[in-house]
Structures are given as C-alpha cells and as structure tokens.
Amino acid sequence: MNFTALGAPHFVLAEVGEISESAIFGALLVSTTIIFLTSHVWEEICTWLRLPPVLGQLIGGIILGVSALKVLVFADGETVINPAVIHLIRQTTEADAAGALTAYSHQLIAISEGAANLGVVALLFLIGLESDFDRLLKVGPQAAIVAGAGVVLPFVGGTAGLMTLFHMPLLAAIFGGAALTATSIGITAKVLKDLGQLQSTEGQIIIGAAVLDDLMGILILALVVSLVKDAAIDVTGLGLLLLSTVGFVGFVVLLRSPIANAFTALNKWLRSDNSVLVLGIMFALLMAAIANAIHLEAILGAFAAGVMLSGSELRQQLLERFEPITGILAPIFFIVVGAKTDISILNPAHPGSATGLWMAAVLIVIAVLGKVAASYLLPRTEGLNRLAIGIGMVPRGEVGLVFVGISSSVDILSTELTAAIVLMVVATTLIAPLLLRWALPGENTVPAMTAESLSEG
C-alpha cells in the first residue's frame, strides 16, 4: 500500500521547506482576507439595499470563483488560478515555486471545503435550534395547508415543467422540482422582522409554515439525494429509506424532551465555561454522523440535533454562543457555492445561455406562483392577507442553495439547470422583500436605524 504517492498538504509542506512554508502561509492569509473582504462588501451592499445578506455572500462567491476573479477555484492546474496569486507566490518563494503553488492551492481547497461543510452543518443546526414548534401549534392547521400545498405545487409544477418544456430526464427534473420546495426560514424571519410583521397573524402563519416547510424540504432533499445515489427508483431502497426517515423523525419527536432535559441537567452539573457550546456541537456532530450512517444526509442530523436542543432551557444561551460561529462558517458555504457556480453559461455569447435563461424564467414563475397559489387554499378570512402569506413563503435562500451545493457532489444536474436554480434562488430571495413591502401597505415598511440595530451589528 502506497501512502506517500498521494501527497496531502502537510507532507507537501515538509518537502517544500521552510521559506516556502512561510510564503504559502502568507499567501493563504492574504487570500482569506480577500475572500472575506469581497464577500463582506457585497453582504454590506445587500444590507444597504435591504436585501438578505446571504445574497451578498453568494454574489461575492461568484466573483471570487471560477466565473470571474479565480481566487477561489476548485480544480487543479495553474491555468485556473488568478495570475496575481501565482505571481505573489513566485516572488516570495525562493525554492520550489511550482511545488509551493500546488501546496497553496491544495491547502486553500481543503480548508475552504472543510469550513464550508462544517458551515452548512452549523447553519442547519442553528435553523433547527431556531425552530419553534410551540408557535407552530397555535396556527397549526393554517400553516400546514400553506406548507403542504407550498411544497407539493412547486415540486409537481417544477418537475412537470422541466420534463415537458425541456425534456429533462426524470431524476434531474425531480431534483430541480425539489429545489423549488423549501422556504428559507432564516431569510423569511429576517424580512418579517425588518418589516415589523413578525408578530402579526400573517407573520405567525408564515413562520409556522416555514418551519414545517424547512422540515419537509430537508426530508425531500434526503429522499431525492438518496434516490439519485441509487441512480434509479429502487422500491426496496426507497422503502428502507422511508423507514429510516420515519424512524429518525420518530426518534427526534419522541426523544426531543428527554434529550433537551438531559442536556440542561448535564450542563448545570458540568462546571467548565465552554460546556454548553462544546456539548451542543458534539451533539450536532454525533447526530450528523448517525444520519449519515443510516443513509440520510448529515445536515438532516444536524437539523434534528438543533430541533431537539430547542426544547432545552439553555436554548437562548446556546443560540447566543453558537450564532457568531455560524456567522463566520455559514458564509463560507455560500461563498464556496458561488465560487463553484460557473455563470458563464448565462453569457449571451454562450450557446447554452438561451436555454439556461429560459429555464430560469420558468422556474422563477413556478416558484412564485406555487407558493402564492398554496396560500390561496386557505379559507377566506376577514382581515387575513393571503397574498402577503404567499409572498412571504417565496424566498428560497440557503435551503435552495444547499440543493445546488449537494448537486455538485452527486453530478446529476446539467450546467444549465444548476445555473437556472442559482438564478431562481437569487431572484426569489431578491423579489420577496420588495413584493412583501408592496403586499403589506400602510404598515411600518421602513425599519428604523435604532441604537438596538446598531448594537446588534
């Protein structure tokens, strides 16, 4: 067995020697600063325009990646790295410049992919932690209608549209349809908060439905990915998968309270400063490993861990301590997703661009109409703004992008469809805050820049 034929960054470094190691570390520090800077400039621009920050991270990633600057590229070969980076390493490296460049490139890829994977696990754990099942129960029936129909209509519409209009194979069409289902609870909650609508009846129903939607979306993701891995609709496999899913969900629902209470009790007994945070992270990692082991997705396990610990008395403390960690790690996931997305397909000069844009337009229409139609299935009630509820469900945000990120590893989507899904996510995330401001007239639509919002930042 030859363990040295495949040189990991660690061993490459040892070969390249002292001076290069310092140059590589320097180049990595500079690249990381550029990555954070580019992403944050766009996040800030989006915030000024009252658009979700996640949009800025995605745009920043697209600019840093293979489509533009080529600072963060996930392929080997000198030709795909920005010449300025190559020049920097060549200038500061006295010994083996080519070896140093390879080591730099491999380390940057390993670290950013590791951080992105941990980032999406952290994000789903946080989303789970923020879920509020008690709030859902109050508006239960209404939220269930909006969520259920809001998953079924875009899923069926998207799958059918992709198969009939674009002659996509069934699996790819299902994957595309599934990417249309989930509402981003993070983005929706943030937009409602900015509009001062979080406590209205519409706001309550939207949040309730978004929680349910998120759960269904992740289950659909797990189902679809597992389907895709088996490369065909395997009835036994699907049955087993449904069984693990049901078993997993049952495990979460039944053990939510006992585990939350055990977590609280254990932390009250433990004395080290870090316990709440470290135990929370260990539980998230463990549940991710379990979900991974029973052929569900690791992120579903992390989400389940969050849901279970959301029942703990220490939830607020865990949220506060975990939030800065997600604040740093989660953007890396979106940056990496953006960096991996080759948007050159949308360039009008490109042969596939007309198809990609046309496909994106169809997906956007289905994504918006599907959610709005679902909300009109609610019984007509005096003073209930059903249009606003439907629009509130429109932003796809992080959950939609998780589909894109995962699709790159299972290699089921064409480049056109990947680009069209990214465009759909960007468009729905961009449209929703604007439409919601229009659908909720006469309300306080301009969020005040208070001391509180400053101290938050």
Next chain:
Amino acid sequence: MNFTALGAPHFVLAEVGEISESAIFGALLVSTTIIFLTSHVWEEICTWLRLPPVLGQLIGGIILGVSALKVLVFADGETVINPAVIHLIRQTTEADAAGALTAYSHQLIAISEGAANLGVVALLFLIGLESDFDRLLKVGPQAAIVAGAGVVLPFVGGTAGLMTLFHMPLLAAIFGGAALTATSIGITAKVLKDLGQLQSTEGQIIIGAAVLDDLMGILILALVVSLVKDAAIDVTGLGLLLLSTVGFVGFVVLLRSPIANAFTALNKWLRSDNSVLVLGIMFALLMAAIANAIHLEAILGAFAAGVMLSGSELRQQLLERFEPITGILAPIFFIVVGAKTDISILNPAHPGSATGLWMAAVLIVIAVLGKVAASYLLPRTEGLNRLAIGIGMVPRGEVGLVFVGISSSVDILSTELTAAIVLMVVATTLIAPLLLRWALPGENTVPAMTAESLSEG
C-alpha cells in the same frame, strides 16, 4: 508541471467515489466527536479540580495522539492509525478501502492543522484584545520591574542551565530559555478571578506585568524563531529583524488610537449584522499577513491587531462575539500540540527518560524561582504581598506551548527538551493556582458556584 501527482483530499475523493466519500465523511464526523469528547472530559476534570481548562485540552491531546490512542496522528502510514478507525473505514467502504483510509487521514490532518493554526491566531488576537494598557499605566513602574526581571532571570537562567548542565548547543538552549519567559495572561487572569483577587493591588500588578510579559514573550519568540530560521546569529539579519520589530511596535503604538477609532466609525456606518466580527477577523488576518511578510511571526500580527482594536468603543462587543469562536478553535491548537508530543520519552523504560525528567525538573525550578526572585526586586512595601505576585507570574500556559508548537516546525529542539518544556508548562500551570491559594491566606479562596458562574458556562 505536474499538478495531479500530488493528490489533495478533494481530488482523492473524486477518485474514491460516492460510497467511500460518505464513509470518509462519517469517519471524520465520528473522529471529530471523539476528539471533542476526550478533550472536554479532561477540561471538565481540570475545572472540577480548579485547574486551568487549557491543561485538560493538553492532556486530552496527549491521550488522543501518538502517545496513546492514535486517533489524531500527524504522520502517514497505516501503522500509526488506531486499528479501530481502520476497521470502521474498512467496514463501511465498499470500493477502495486503502484509498479511503489515505483520504480520511489526509483530510483529518489538513482540517485539524488548519483549525489549529487559525486557533492560535484567534487566541493571540483575543489576548491582545483583552490587554489593558490603561490599567498597566497605573501600576506601571512596579509591573515593569516584575515583568522585565521576570523575563530576564528565567531566560538567562534557563539558557545557562541547559548549556552547562546538559551541554545543549547555544540555539537550542536559547529556545529553551525563551520558552521559560512568558506568563500566560489568560491563565493568570482566570486564576485571580477565581480567587477574587483581580482588583487587589497584587492582582493589578500581576495583570499589568503579565500584559507586558506577554508582549515581551512574543517579541522574544519572534526573535528566537527568526534566529533559528537563519541557523546562526546573523548580525545584519538580527539588525534588520530588530528594525522590523521596532517599526512594527512603533506602527502599533502610533496607529492604535486612529485605527481603533476608524474601526468604531466604520462599524457605526456599516449596517450588516456581521460587520464587527468580520471586520475584526479581517484586520487580524491582515496584520498576521503583514507580520509574516516582514519576517515576524503571524501570531505577533494577530496579537498586535487585538491590542489596536482594544482601544475601540466596540471592544466589548467584539470580545463577546469573538469569544465563542476562540472557545472552539483555540482548544484545537492545544489538542494538536498534545497529540504531536511524544511523551514516551518520559517512560522510565526509555533510554532518554532520565535526561528528559532531570531536564524538566531543572526547568521547573528555574521557571518558578526566576519569577519569584523578580517580584522580590520590588521595593518592600507595607501590605504588599511580593511572594503572591511572583507566584501569580508562574503559569506559562498557552504562550509556553506556542513555543513548543512552533519548535516542531523549525526542528531545533531535541525530543527530550520538547518533552521537558511540555512538562514544565504543565507543572507551572498546575502548581500556580495551588501555591497562590496558600500565598494569599485569609482571603475568599473558595469561589462560590453562583447563578452567574452557571449562566457563564
């Protein structure tokens, strides 16, 4: 140029295929959970015994590493990985088990080394941020005496002792002496806080001297490492290095206020939630890159960034948001340091063990006596407990371990000396809280387990 001969984890994965990728990710999740669990159990044991948590992380690392469990090993080859891990991967991998094992090992090394490097940068940034130059000014002259003599005495004593008693070469002896100089401000402040002595005159002097000591320790580290890199005492090089050091320190001192104010103003102008945290991290990375570029250490740059931003109005907010990040990353540094330390040298059956233990005993005596002697250089004052001040300066903690961590990359220390330094750090960190409780009799020596300390945890 052959970029594909060296297979980074990313490309290895693509070759190994889908099923192995999931198995590798699962094995990584399980390993990470085991690493956090082992380290946290020891951190908790140390906290119960009222010893610093850093000691637990170090012990956990030693247990996880090459000396015992072999879960976290930084060398290639199947023989050095725990057989249970190998078995796990073999069981769950259907395709290429050997390739999967290599990919797993390389990814674990890349991620844990990356996290450890970021962890020590984050820690030094936090230490800088926690430094309080205003407090130092009040007890300035006394703190300067304790700090100055407390650096010189152990440094000279350690270097001379290693050269005369153990016939060490000059550079190795200087490195060993330098590792004795710096007081851990984090550990000292934590111990004083636990004893309720943070606001006493002795406490003020200790903190003031520890801040100064930390700064000098890091300068000495930069000097010594640069010296070692040049492999000889190069007068021109040393002159240039002194010039960069002075220039760098001058830059920090002169621009501290303007940069802190600019940081505050920029963050008040920016609107995105994440700005304080992301800008702080970007500044730390940028300063680390600058320090690295002028041949100082990256950690010195991160420390300088922290010192500069400690003048900002937003310091408290930055500390609160940054603390959980350091809380997760910094332990990984200590775990990695522990894992890399081969303590088999201290096994009585080992030929070098007598030398290593004897060397450790000498270093411990010099480390304690040097700091206590320095405090007795203070003028005798009614009611001033000079012994307590000296003992308060004894714990070496993270700064001492930074020397060990860096020494493994410059390859200057013998395995005996490395083990002896680790033992010295462990012993001084362990002795200080016990001695301090004895040196400060009649005080509130039992910290109450209040609601506050619980809500902290």
